[in-house]
Amino acid sequence: MIGPGTGVRVYLACGVTDMRKGIEGLAALAKDVLRQNPTCGAVFAFRGRRGDRLKLLYWDGQAFCLYYKILERGRFPWPGSGEGSMRLTSAQLAMLWEGIDWRRPDWGAPPARVG
Numbered sequence: 001m002i003g004p005g006t007g008v009r010v011y012l013a014c015g016v017t018d019m020r021k022g023i024e025g026l027a028a029l030a031k032d033v034l035r036q037n038p039t040c041g042a043v044f045a046f047r048g049r050r051g052d053r054l055k056l057l058y059w060d061g062q063a064f065c066l067y068y069k070i071l072e073r074g075r076f077p078w079p080g081s082g083e084g085s086m087r088l089t090s091a092q093l094a095m096l097w098e099g100i101d102w103r104r105p106d107w108g109a110p111p112a113r114v115g
Helices: 023-032 090-097
Strands: 010-013 043-047 053-059 064-070 085-088
Touching (some): 010 090, 023 043, 023 053, 023 064, 053 090, 085 090
Parallel strands (some): 010 043
Antiparallel strands (some): 010 085, 053 064
């Protein structure tokens, strides 16, 4: 994904977001609901009601970038429908973007120790 690198702060908007919102509407949600400055360099993640749509809002220092992904099948993993936000790591954001359940990734069994 083109965009923010590792170590970026990520705020996930819990609950459902109206996916008709554009950059201005999502920036207003980041400020008013998530209580964050939308131009602080963090990534803000929003999911629609059906769960198959994800929008990421990011200020790159010059302008807002809006990333939008629609899954053909399945749903993006998301926390309960409470209000507010939660923080994710950049690794969790990468998993979310790929549709992997970042809350419980299946890493498999640990490798066997030799010796």
